[in-house]
Amino acid sequence: MPSQRRMRVFALLVVLVVIITLYMTDSAHQTRSSDFYKKTQDLLQSKEYEKAAKQRDADDVDSRLKAAEEAAKKAANDKSQKYFDSVDGGADGKSVAGRVMMNQQDGDSKKMQGVAGVGGRPRDREGQKASKETQEEHEVEVELNAILKKSPIIIFSKTYCPYSKKAKHILLETYKITPPPYVVELDEHPFGPQLQATLGEMTGRKTVPNVLLMGKSIGGGDDIAALHESNTLLDTVKSMGGTRITEASLRGSSSSTSEMRRKRMV
Structure with a gap:
């Protein structure tokens, strides 16, 4: 059987663990509920939202530019083809x-x-x-x-x-x-x-x-x-x-x- 002294030490350790756990839990709760924590979280989230919005805008701009470039190329090709058709007369003659x-x-x-x-x-x-x-x-x-x-x-x-x-x-x-x-x-x-x-x-x-x-x-x-x-x-x-x-x-x-x-x- 363990001695009474060991039992006391073990019990003391258990109590200390419980107290520390309660303290940290309460501190974390207080930290999350504090104005500083909330403001910091809001600021971080707003920055994330802003970054995501900029990325979406950049993607949209790239898409529009690419679409405009493709349309311009197609229009230029069509115009060139019409010009050469009018000058060369296609495959059957000039x-x-x-x-x-x-x-x-x-x-x-x-x-x-x-x-x-x-x-x-x-x-x-x-x-x-x-x-x-x-x-x-x-x-x-x-x-x-x-x-x-x-x-x-x-x-x-x-x-x-x-x-x-x-x-x-x-x-x-x-x-x-x-x-x-x-x-x-x-x-x-x-x-x-x-x-x-x-x-x-x-x-x-x-x-x-x-x-x-x-x-x-x-x-x-x-x-x-x-x-x-x-x-x-x-x-x-x-x-x-x-x-x-x-x-x-x-x-x-x-x-x-x-x-x-x-x-x-x-």
């Missing part, structure tokens, strides 16, 4: 002032290339023009657009050129085409050299004659002669001219586009 070039076609591998469309303005395909066009360049562009409105078929010619005479003979005398082809004699036109240079840049044909059908080059004198000899000139005029060509036939022949349309309707 656009020049609103008119799309014809693809290379027919059995003779002739290039049918586009030129400035009616109501549009010719563009420098090589990008060599100055940022601001001169008055003369503007006048040439206006004149070219005015010429293209004259007829679906334009013959850019020179009075002394034998190949031009050949093309004019076939289109004006061998065939009856309505509206009739419009002839521009570049050697007599005040803007003749400038028009020829512009046509060379846009169609790839720098010589005369240069025959345009619906704003697209179908070649020179030899090309027109080849179409005539292969009996494909009328088909070319009718297919490319569409409703703009009201009549196309050999002179002396009763066959015409309008008559053929009436026969189909009957």
Whole structure:
């Protein structure tokens, strides 16, 4: 059996533990209920709330900036794509002032290339023009657009050129085409050299004659002669001219586009 002395020591220790526990519990309670403790806790919490709010605001700003950046990139890409589509004409051909070039076609591998469309303005395909066009360049562009409105078929010619005479003979005398082809004699036109240079840049044909059908080059004198000899000139005029060509036939022949349309309707 433990001695009485040990029992007293043990009891004393138990009492001390209880007193210390009660004291610390009461001190902690008093501390938590004190104004200083409450103010300190409130201050810490407000700082935490403020920090969290700043972080949320920063996240929101980053999100908005990122969204705005993505929107700006998309708008820029769309704008660039529209510009290149308008300049390059997409995958099927090149656009020049609103008119799309014809693809290379027919059995003779002739290039049918586009030129400035009616109501549009010719563009420098090589990008060599100055940022601001001169008055003369503007006048040439206006004149070219005015010429293209004259007829679906334009013959850019020179009075002394034998190949031009050949093309004019076939289109004006061998065939009856309505509206009739419009002839521009570049050697007599005040803007003749400038028009020829512009046509060379846009169609790839720098010589005369240069025959345009619906704003697209179908070649020179030899090309027109080849179409005539292969009996494909009328088909070319009718297919490319569409409703703009009201009549196309050999002179002396009763066959015409309008008559053929009436026969189909009957």
